[in-house]
Amino acid sequence: MRFSRTRTRNRFAQAADVGILFALLSSVSAVAAPPKRVIPLMPSLAEIAVAILGDDAAIAGITEYTDFPASLAKKPSVGPYAKPNVETILALKPDLVLAGEDESPKDVLRRLRALGIRVVSVGTESLSKTRASFATIGRVLERPKEAAATLSKFDSAIAAVAERAASRRKANRRETRVLLQVGDDPLIVAGGTSFLHEGLEILGVKNVYGDVKSSFPRIAVEDALRRNPDAILLVALSDDLRTFERAQAKWNGYSSLRAVKEGKVKILRSDALVRPGPRFPEGLIALENALFPSTEKGTR
Amino acid sequence: MKKLGAFSFGDLGWAGLSLLAFVIALSFGATEDLSWEWVRELRLPRAVLAFSIGAALSVSGALLQAFFKNPLCEPYTLGVSSGATLGAVIGATLGWSASTFAGFAPGALFGALAFSAVLLLLSRARKVSQSTLLLCGVMLGFVGSSLVAVWMALADPAGIQSAIGWLLGDLSRAESANAYPALIGVAIAIGAIYFDHRSYDALLLGEEEASSLGVDVRRLRTRVILWSSLLVAFAVSVSGMIGFIGLVIPQLVRRTGSSLHRRVIPVGAIAGGAVLVLSDALARTLVAPHELPVGVVTSLAGAPLFIFLLVARTRVKKG
Numbered sequence: 001m002r003f004s005r006t007r008t009r010n011r012f013a014q015a016a017d018v019g020i021l022f023a024l025l026s027s028v029s030a031v032a033a034p035p036k037r038v039i040p041l042m043p044s045l046a047e048i049a050v051a052i053l054g055d056d057a058a059i060a061g062i063t064e065y066t067d068f069p070a071s072l073a074k075k076p077s078v079g080p081y082a083k084p085n086v087e088t089i090l091a092l093k094p095d096l097v098l099a100g101e102d103e104s105p106k107d108v109l110r111r112l113r114a115l116g117i118r119v120v121s122v123g124t125e126s127l128s129k130t131r132a133s134f135a136t137i138g139r140v141l142e143r144p145k146e147a148a149a150t151l152s153k154f155d156s157a158i159a160a161v162a163e164r165a166a167s168r169r170k171a172n173r174r175e176t177r178v179l180l181q182v183g184d185d186p187l188i189v190a191g192g193t194s195f196l197h198e199g200l201e202i203l204g205v206k207n208v209y210g211d212v213k214s215s216f217p218r219i220a221v222e223d224a225l226r227r228n229p230d231a232i233l234l235v236a237l238s239d240d241l242r243t244f245e246r247a248q249a250k251w252n253g254y255s256s257l258r259a260v261k262e263g264k265v266k267i268l269r270s271d272a273l274v275r276p277g278p279r280f281p282e283g284l285i286a287l288e289n290a291l292f293p294s295t296e297k298g299t300r
Numbered sequence: 301m302k303k304l305g306a307f308s309f310g311d312l313g314w315a316g317l318s319l320l321a322f323v324i325a326l327s328f329g330a331t332e333d334l335s336w337e338w339v340r341e342l343r344l345p346r347a348v349l350a351f352s353i354g355a356a357l358s359v360s361g362a363l364l365q366a367f368f369k370n371p372l373c374e375p376y377t378l379g380v381s382s383g384a385t386l387g388a389v390i391g392a393t394l395g396w397s398a399s400t401f402a403g404f405a406p407g408a409l410f411g412a413l414a415f416s417a418v419l420l421l422l423s424r425a426r427k428v429s430q431s432t433l434l435l436c437g438v439m440l441g442f443v444g445s446s447l448v449a450v451w452m453a454l455a456d457p458a459g460i461q462s463a464i465g466w467l468l469g470d471l472s473r474a475e476s477a478n479a480y481p482a483l484i485g486v487a488i489a490i491g492a493i494y495f496d497h498r499s500y501d502a503l504l505l506g507e508e509e510a511s512s513l514g515v516d517v518r519r520l521r522t523r524v525i526l527w528s529s530l531l532v533a534f535a536v537s538v539s540g541m542i543g544f545i546g547l548v549i550p551q552l553v554r555r556t557g558s559s560l561h562r563r564v565i566p567v568g569a570i571a572g573g574a575v576l577v578l579s580d581a582l583a584r585t586l587v588a589p590h591e592l593p594v595g596v597v598t599s600l601a602g603a604p605l606f607i608f609l610l611v612a613r614t615r616v617k618k619g
Contacts, residue, residue: 079330079590086342087334090342111475
């Protein structure tokens with residue numbers, strides 16, 4: 001940590017090197033005009049920014065797997081979200097970098113800041129943090145009204161899902177117990193502190209791993225069998241469907257499992273569900289449709 | 301080849317290679333469009349750190365190979381690196397993790413020093429022979445890596461990704477504030493090791509012969525363990541496990557000229573540094589904006605090259 005302070009001082013010396021004019025220009029532009037070259041360091045942050053801005057003209061670069069809206073996939077990539085490339089980011093000359101509080105690597109962010117790049121971090125690991133991130137991103141993009149509109153759309157979509165959950169609860173008193181699997185080999189599920197757990201709560205179902213105080217714990221198959229969920233949902237990300245088909249077949253081999261007996265081991269293909277952004281309610285509806293096919297709603 | 305004392309003209313090749321490596325490392329990266337300001341901030345410190353670590357690994361490998369008279373010895377043989385890894389992952393769970401400035405370094409340094417202390421204590425014991433000490437180091441390594449595996453099984457998968465990346469060698473945290481002090485520290489350590497170069501030459505004749513030549517083998521042993529552990533602790537804590545260099549570079553240097561340590565230590569340092577700078581430049585550029593783990597590059601590029609050199613040399617001899 002001692003180094004880091006020395007370094008900050010170095011940076012000041014460097015700034016003088018670059019020239020006061022440049023420093024003035026950049027600070028003025030940061031205040032006077034909304035950011036024109038934004039690099040969101042997570043797919044979900046790109047979605048939020050585009051939802052607020054209305055188009056992707058101001059997005060200068062993306063991280064891998066940023067594919068919604070589809071036009072974003074054509075933007076230059078700065079690498080995987082877990083390890084974005086500092087050189088590539090700098091070469092794109094961003095005036096704003098949006099980062100995930102826990103997801104984006106801190107050393108990269110620290111270095112970008114030291115090199116004079118404006119970096120704004122937002123939380124994404126709970127729904128309340130995601131909701132708050134709409135406002136933060138709206139503020140730094142200088143589009144607070146659009147951000148508020150995006151948020152209220154998000155909230156009303158969630159409220160509609162919650163309403164249907166309440167009516168289901170009235171009709172059927174027994175709670176559905178669900179295992180939400182996000183990775184296979186090792187078996188990784190949604191634990192009690194993840195936003196997916198909150199999603200299950202909104203749907204009025206019980207997460208069988210809700211008691212585990214970790215976001216995405218690795219669990220033993222035996223333990224999953226003991227918990228005997230009513231439904232097992234495998235959330236497949238775009239490119240590894242085959243892995244999840246194998247995992248589904250594995251579950252179906254345990255014929256005494258309640259979920260197997262009732263034919264409720266299902267693969268859910270929804271990128272929206274695992275991205276804490278404006279499309280999360282869509283993902284939630286996909287999850288709802290998989291769990292309760294009879295109450296299927298075309299609501300968007 | 302004309303001899304310049306222990307050195308040969310071939311050694312100029314190593315010096316030339318390291319210059320070339322620096323030029324390449326500064327010229328290429330994830331992007332061509334980078335101003336000198338940023339090259340100085342990003343690529344230069346990284347090349348300097350790579351050079352320091354390459355030199356540290358190569359010299360500590362040379363030291364251990366000479367001391368244990370075993371060509372398969374390398375910096376990671378004595379288990380100090382497992383101690384570093386263990387310290388790093390424990391540090392990560394305690395929250396000193398990769399999020400802080402120094403990344404895994406504080407935990408890794410602590411673990412490496414703790415394991416080094418155990419080794420040092422063992423080496424001070426009167427009855428422990430050279431080979432017993434070597435075996436103890438290897439066992440220590442097993443204990444360390446098993447405990448790391450335990451941690452890996454229990455930890456949150458999210459943290460594992462960065463831990464694995466780091467284990468395979470990662471120089472991406474290099475910056476001016478750590479690279480230049482690292483270079484100075486490594487230079488001092490190598491200087492201290494160089495001080496004993498005659499003793500290492502004597503040791504190659506055997507322990508008794510060395511003793512009869514006036515080498516205090518037990519004291520030398522303490523110094524070997526101390527310096528090699530410090531170099532490894534530093535290298536692993538800054539950049540994870542970078543294979544190949546500590547094992548092969550010293551052998552390559554011995555094969556390209558005199559085996560006197562007056563030559564092997566400085567030339568080994570320069571050669572190790574050059575090879576790591578070059579490997580890191582490759583790791584950064586080949587699949588940009590991704591980065592390959594630099595340890596993968598050193599092994600993948602270096603091992604076949606070494607086999608080729610061995611075979612080519614044998615052929616020449618036969619012919």
